[in-house]
Structures are given as C-alpha cells and as structure tokens.
C-alpha cells in the first residue's frame with residue numbers, strides 16, 4: 280500500500296484515546312472518500328484490531344461477516360458461531376478480549392447496519408453500560424460516511440450520545456500535505472492541483488503523480504469514462520435526498536450568485552427553502568456562509584461560497600462542456616476552453632487558499648496564531664481579500680495576486696489605505712500587511728519587506744511547505760524580489 284500522508288493531529292487524538300487504560304467509544308465521521316478508513320487503520324496498526332466494514336446487505340449477512348472477522352482475530356469458537364444477535368456477539372468479543380486489554384473493534388460504515396436495524400444504537404448502549412464492556416478496556420470505533428446519519432448518532436437524544444469518549448470529524452487535508460502525493464510537483468503546480476482537487480485523499484490518489492496536472496485533469500474529469508467525471512453528483516446523491524435541487528443550488532453559486540435570495544430567484548424557489556438546503560450543504564462543508572468582517576454580528580447579509588474545490592471546478596469547466604467531453608474532445612476542452620479561463624478561476628481559488636493559510640500558519644510569520652480570519656467587502660470602492668486578528672489582538676490585512684504581475688508599491692499603499700478606511704481594526708496600532716503573491720513583488724516592495732517589520736511577502740513555497748527549522752525564526756521567506 281502507498282504511504283500514509285499527514286493527519287498528525289487526528290492520529291495523535293486517536294492514539295491517545297486507544298492508549299487509555301479505560302474503555303473507549305469513538306465516533307468518527309466525514310464525507311465519503313475523505314480518508315476515514317485509512318486513518319482508523321493507521322491508528323490501530325500494531326494493535327489487536329477487529330475491523331469490520333459493513334455493506335448494504337441485510338443484518339443477518341452483515342452479522343455473519345462480522346463473526347468471521349471476530350473469529351479471524353480472536354480465534355474460532357463454536358459459541359461465537361452459534362450467536363445470532365449483535366448484543367450476543369459484542370458480549371462474546373468483550374469477554375474474550377479481556378485477555379487482550381485494549382482490543383480495538385472498528386465498525387466502518389456503521390449507518391448501513393442502522394439502516395437494517397434501527398435498534399442497534401440502543402443495543403450498543405445497553406452493551407456499553409454492562410460490566411463486561413468495561414472489564415477489558417475495549418475500544419469500539421463506529422465510523423460512517425453518511426454525514427447526516429452520523430450527526431443523528433451524535434445528537435443528544437441518541438442513546439450513544441452520553442457514552443461517546445471521542446468524536447472525530449475527518450476533514451480535507453491541508454495544502455501542505457499535497458507534496459506527499461506529488462513529490463515531483465513544484466509549489467505553483469501544487470497550488471493549482473489543490474485549487475482543482477482540494478484535499479480529498481481519494482481524488483489525490485487517483486491522480487498520476489508522474490503526469491502533468493493537465494493530463495490528470497483530462498484523464499479524470501474530461502474523458503467520458505474518467506473516474507471523477509460525475510463525482511460531484513455522486514457525492515450529493517450519496518449524502519442527500521433530492522440531489523437534483525442541491526446540484527442546482529451549487530450550479531447557481533458557481534455562476535456567481537452568492538446570496539440565498541439571488542439563488543432563490545434564479546431557481547424560482549422560496550428563499551426560506553433555499554436557506555434550508557444551504558444549511559445542509561454547509562453541514563457537509565460543501566458551501567459556507569460568510570460575513571464581511573466589518574459587518575455587524577447579526578447582519579443577514581451572508582455571502583455563500585463554495586468550499587468544495589472539485590465541485591467548483593466541475594461546475595465551472597466540466598458541466599458546460601459535457602457535449603465536447605463525451606464526444607472525445609477532452610484535450611481540446613482543456614487547451615481551448617479551460618486554459619484561457621483558468622487564471623481567472625485561480626484568482627478566486629487562490630484567495631481561498633490564502634485564507635486557509637492565515638487560519639493555519641500565521642504564527643510562523645507574525646508570531647501569534649489567528650483568532651479570526653475572513654474578508655471585507657460590500658463597499659463601493661474596495662474589498663480586502665484576507666483580514667483578521669491574531670490572538671494577541673494585532674490586526675492584519677492581506678492582498679492576494681495569482682496573476683503574473685508582481686506586487687508593486689501602489690498595491691501595498693492601496694491595501695494600507697483600505698485598512699485605515701474600514702471600521703475593522705480602525706485606530707488599532709501595529710497593523711500587519713500580508714502580500715500573497717505567485718510572482719513576488721517589485722524591488723521597492725521587496726526592499727520595504729526587509730526593513731519594515733509590518734510588511735510580509737508570502738509566496739507559493741510558504742503556502743505549500745512548512746519553513747525549515749533554520750528559517751523558522753525569520754519573518755517570512757522572501758521570494759522572487
């Protein structure tokens with residue numbers, strides 16, 4: 280199997296839980312293909328593990344399969360073979376595993392079992408409350424990709440709610456993990472790859488790391504039989520009822536409509552209904568509703584943006600060209616349609632990537648992590664791509680440029696002026712300025728960044744990899760002055 284990449288935080292959490300000298304009930308969830316199974320297997324490697332992947336078959340067939348896995352790990356037993364209830368099997372496992380404290384029982388795709396037997400959470404609760412479950416410090420992990428169903432399991436009214444000892448939501452990998460999938464790619468190519476495929480490990484493992492980004496896009500997305508050609512629809516179908524309505528809403532957002540009202544008008548639906556669909560898409564982390572940082576807390580003026588990158592790319596470039604693609608013109612679609620429009624797409628995607636950087640890594644540059652990150656817009660004459668404040672209450676403002684231009688002094692002056700005009704951080708001392716640039720800055724700005732401690736240039740390398748230890752105490756790595 281190929282090597283395991285990233286997920287240090289999640290592994291730490293899981294390993295700490297599995298090392299505890301008491302019983303554990305872990306609930307792990309996240310959308311399909313996000314890397315849940317791989318993460319759980321990694322965390323349980325070198326432990327006594329019963330790993331069972333449920334499938335969409337009847338309870339009886341799943342139970343048979345589970346018993347086979349139990350027998351494989353704990354040894355065959357006529358008692359086990361005769362059991363015909365989940366509760367009985369769990370008690371058997373707990374009893375035998377007493378001799379092997381810390382045995383891990385992972386049930387993957389748990390919602391499939393609940394679909395067939397809705398009493399299962401109560402059965403597990405009863406088992407969990409019994410002596411036998413605790414005696415051997417058993418570790419039970421319930422995992423699932425039907426996010427809505429898993430969230431029901433985590434709801435207060437659910438029998439398992441109060442028993443859970445760790446809840447783990449598995450999310451997309453950050454940009455800095457991409458180099459592990461594409462060791463031959465340079466920083467700019469990694470950023471472009473992330474702008475298309477995001478941090479979903481399954482999508483990344485489907486790419487050929489030795490092929491160019493263009494060829495990967497053509498093979499996976501612009502070929503009739505491409506593995507990802509219908510992925511956004513498949514994802515919505517697997518997670519939601521009425522996938523067609525959700526797909527239409529996502530299409531409207533990718534056309535540039537950013538408010539529930541505008542989307543409702545476009546789709547001829549009531550705004551309140553659109554709001555409910557958007558809430559569900561937000562719970563899946565496919566869209567997010569954001570406010571301008573200078574807006575009042577209660578403002579209804581939320582801007583809806585797509586956060587799933589593949590979905591954004593697909594609606595922008597694949598869906599409108601399906602006729603050409605299905606006609607076998609994938610390469611032409613890339614060369615004659617996408618390539619010309621890609622820089623504009625990257626402009627928006629790059630802003631999102633810089634916002635992620637500010638959320639995760641600002642301490643490297645500014646010495647304190649961000650407490651709040653967002654954008655400022657809604658004014659006739661300006662917007663600020665990235666802004667926020669640090670834990671130490673310092674305010675920062677940033678400009679993002681993926682275009683081939685170098686940032687010049689005029690752009691920096693404009694950013695400074697805007698930071699003085701907005702009410703966000705007005706009159707606060709010590710403002711910091713971040714210049715995110717693909718192509719660096721003009722010499723005057725580069726010189727200023729060396730002498731003025733409030734100006735920081737952040738380039739592709741900074742975004743895609745952690746600073747090396749000997750550079751860690753420098754303000755930022757200067758690039759292409």
Ligand SMILES: Nc1ncnc2c1ncn2[C@@H]1O[C@H](COP(=O)(O)OP(=O)(O)OP(=O)(O)O)[C@@H](O)[C@H]1O
Pocket residue numbers: 281282283284285286309310311312313314315316317318423424480481482484
């Ligand atoms: N951290 C990682 N490093 C390298 N490859 C990974 C990583 N996480 C996942 N993968 C790969 O991505 C693919 C999808 O991962 P996995 O099957 O674990 O996802 P999942 O969330 O369990 O999916 P599903 O819910 O559809 O079963 C697999 O090929 C897996 O090997």
